Amino acid sequence: MKLVLLSGGSGKRLWPLSNDARSKQFLKVLKDKNGESQSMIQRVWSQLKEAGLEHSTLISTSSTQVDMIMNQLDPVRDLIVEPERRDTFPAVCLAASYLYSYKKVDPNEVIVVLPVDPYVEQQFFNKVKEMEKVLKESNANIALMGVQPTFPSEKYGYIIPKHEDRAPWNEVKYFKEKPSTALAKEFIELGGLWNCGVFAFKLNYMITRLQNMGRPTTFEKLLKEYDSLPKDSMDYAVIEKEKNVVVLKYEGYWKDIGTWNTLTDEMSVQQVGEGIISQDSVNTHLINELHIPVTIIGGSNLVVAASPDGILVSDKEKSPMIKQLLKGDQPQPMYEEKRWGWYKTLEHNKIDAEKEVLTKRLVIHKGKNLSYHMHINRQEVWMIVKGEGEFVLDGSIKRVREGEILEIPARAKHSIRALEDLEIIEVQTGSLLTIEDELSVSTNWEECIPEMNKSSIVI
Numbered sequence: 171m172k173l174v175l176l177s178g179g180s181g182k183r184l185w186p187l188s189n190d191a192r193s194k195q196f197l198k199v200l201k202d203k204n205g206e207s208q209s210m211i212q213r214v215w216s217q218l219k220e221a222g223l224e225h226s227t228l229i230s231t232s233s234t235q236v237d238m239i240m241n242q243l244d245p246v247r248d249l250i251v252e253p254e255r256r257d258t259f260p261a262v263c264l265a266a267s268y269l270y271s272y273k274k275v276d277p278n279e280v281i282v283v284l285p286v287d288p289y290v291e292q293q294f295f296n297k298v299k300e301m302e303k304v305l306k307e308s309n310a311n312i313a314l315m316g317v318q319p320t321f322p323s324e325k326y327g328y329i330i331p332k333h334e335d336r337a338p339w340n341e342v343k344y345f346k347e348k349p350s351t352a353l354a355k356e357f358i359e360l361g362g363l364w365n366c367g368v369f370a371f372k373l374n375y376m377i378t379r380l381q382n383m384g385r386p387t388t389f390e391k392l393l394k395e396y397d398s399l400p401k402d403s404m405d406y407a408v409i410e411k412e413k414n415v416v417v418l419k420y421e422g423y424w425k426d427i428g429t430w431n432t433l434t435d436e437m438s439v440q441q442v443g444e445g446i447i448s449q450d451s452v453n454t455h456l457i458n459e460l461h462i463p464v465t466i467i468g469g470s471n472l473v474v475a476a477s478p479d480g481i482l483v484s485d486k487e488k489s490p491m492i493k494q495l496l497k498g499d500q501p502q503p504m505y506e507e508k509r510w511g512w513y514k515t516l517e518h519n520k521i522d523a524e525k526e527v528l529t530k531r532l533v534i535h536k537g538k539n540l541s542y543h544m545h546i547n548r549q550e551v552w553m554i555v556k557g558e559g560e561f562v563l564d565g566s567i568k569r570v571r572e573g574e575i576l577e578i579p580a581r582a583k584h585s586i587r588a589l590e591d592l593e594i595i596e597v598q599t600g601s602l603l604t605i606e607d608e609l610s611v612s613t614n615w616e617e618c619i620p621e622m623n624k625s626s627i628v629i
Contacts, residue, residue: 171302172279172373173223174265177211177231177239177286178255182493183429186480187457189503191234194428195287196242196507199457201438210287210427215243221295229286230265240509248273253396258283259407260399263385264392266376271388277374280305283404284368289425289436297420301370304339310416312409313370314342316363318421322354326426327365327405329417330357342415345405363417366424369409379408430473430482430489443476453486459505478504478514502604509613510538510588516595518603528598534559539587541613545580548600548607552576552586556593561586587615 177195184194195211202208202216218224228248231239232255239246250268252261262283269275280302288294297315305313316329327347331340345365346357354362377387385399386392400407409415427433434455441447443458446465454469459477466474473489475482482492504515516529534540534557542562558571562585563578570576570586578584580600586592600607 171226171299172269172275172281173218173227173298174250174262174281174283175214175227175229175286176258176261176283177229177235178252178258178261182496183490184433184475185492185496186477186482187459187475189479191503191506192238193235194433196235196238199433199437199442207442209242210289211239212242214286214288217290217292217295220292221299223295223298228265228268230261237506237508237510241507241511253393256396256399256401258404259402260396262404263376263380263399264389264396266373267380267387267392268389269373270377271390275373277372277377279373280370281373281376282368282370285366287428288366289427291423293422294420294424297418297422298368300338301368301418304416304418305370305372308339308341308416309414310341311371311375311414312412312416313339314409314415314417315366315368315420316417317366317424318419319354319358319362319364322351322358323364324348324351324354328354328357328362329365330360330362331417333361339416339418342417345410347405363419364424365405366420366426369404430475430484430492431486434473434486510540511535513596524601526598526600526603528603530596530598532592532594532596534586534588534592534594536588536590539615540585541610542583542585543608543610544583545578545600545607546609547580547602548598549580550578550599551597552578553595553597554592555595557588557590559586559588559590559592583611585615 184197187197188194196209198207198209200208200210200213202213215224218227225247228250229239229246230250230252232252236249236251239249250265252264266281269281270277282298282301284298301313301315314329325348327345328349329345330343332343333340346353349357380387385395425432425436427436437455441456443456444461444463445456445458446463447454447456448467451466451469452471454466454472456464456466457475458464464474464476466472471486473482473484473486484492506513511533513530513532516531519527521527552575554570554572554574556572558569561568561570561576564582
């Protein structure tokens with residue numbers, strides 16, 4: 171059995187802490203067994219390890235989240251990188267082609283797909299292990315996991331089984347997405363289960379589907395056609411249309427904590443970051459990533475969240491509305507975790523149509539390095555404010571330390587490696603201060619060394 175964790179999403183429901191690069195699964199607002207801060211993806215990964223499943227697990231994600239995953243789960247064995255976000259059906263197609271053509275997995279192998287961010291007890295992953303047996307015993311094309319509802323929720327989809335008393339699995343009669351409370355009560359009486367987004371199939375099932383669609387089954391070729399795959403969910407494109415589906419019932423604790431009201435319910439502390447919450451504030455949470463204290467007095471049922479991307483003050487029950495309010499393209503994230511550390515944008519000014527100035531604070535962890543890269547439309551000035559490292563500029567290497575100022579002209583290949591934790595203030599000046607103006611030679615420091623004396627990029 172192979173597991174594929176789907177790590178996607180645009181991060182709008184937990185704005186301003188989440189964004190296109192840092193979706194909800196990366197926010198470190200939970201606590202582990204030792205009281206240390208951890209993210210949802212770190213929590214799930216530790217549970218997979220405890221269940222003995224981490225060596226069978228791959229993560230499917232977008233290119234904007236690779237650095238974040240490498241930072242929080244280093245080392246990761248297998249990452250399947252989607253060139254763009256196109257919902258769960260294309261993501262599963264790409265994962266299937268990767269397993270089939272690149273990893274040479276047996277076509278009869280059972281593949282289990284699950285979200286990267288469920289908030290569950292450890293027994294949930296013991297139940298995941300049963301899905302392989304259920305799929306084989308039932309001779310179904312798809313096996314689902316359904317959660318025993320605890321109340322008639324309007325937020326979840328429902329799986330209606332054909333029989334109430336069959337165990338451990340049941341045939342699926344039909345599905346209903348986000349019904350009214352009255353209908354949800356009826357579904358629960360019929361033995362309906364919450365759809366938690368976990369499903370299993372034999373690898374050959376998806377490979378055959380790709381062939382029937384006239385699509386390539388090799389990973390490299392499918393990557394080239396990825397932007398033309400239907401932008402649909404697996405539920406809509408496959409599962410709801412499949413006749414031979416069974417469901418495995420899970421009766422333990424499960425929760426989707428994708429909104430501020432559900433996430434704060436699972437937080438063990440009322441406050442994260444600088445600030446004060448008055449004692450007469452009821453059911454109110456503060457999550458503050460800024461170095462500016464926030465004070466809340468007499469607030470009831472509120473969530474106050476502050477980050478470099480913005481500030482949210484919301485009634486908890488109405489907090490899911492943020493997704494509708496943030497429709498459309500969002501500005502470039504002001505804070506990102508990277509495989510080498512993190513950066514925060516301090517200031518961005520447009521001088522005129524041809525010139526911008528962007529100031530960042532970079533923290534590079536000991537032993538990590540930036541990619542060996544160059545920019546065409548901007549120059550940079552780095553001031554080392556903390557630590558020591560090795561700096562490369564057009565093939566020349568030198569030791570740098572706190573207090574030094576480094577000038578990097580446009581078109582100059584450069585990188586830096588931290589010999590101890592490095593903190594840098596970076597000032598960019600130019601006409602295109604975006605990721606599109608970065609041409610990378612290599613990300614691995616050892617691979618950078620032989621590249622430093624030859625012209626690998628031609629403009």
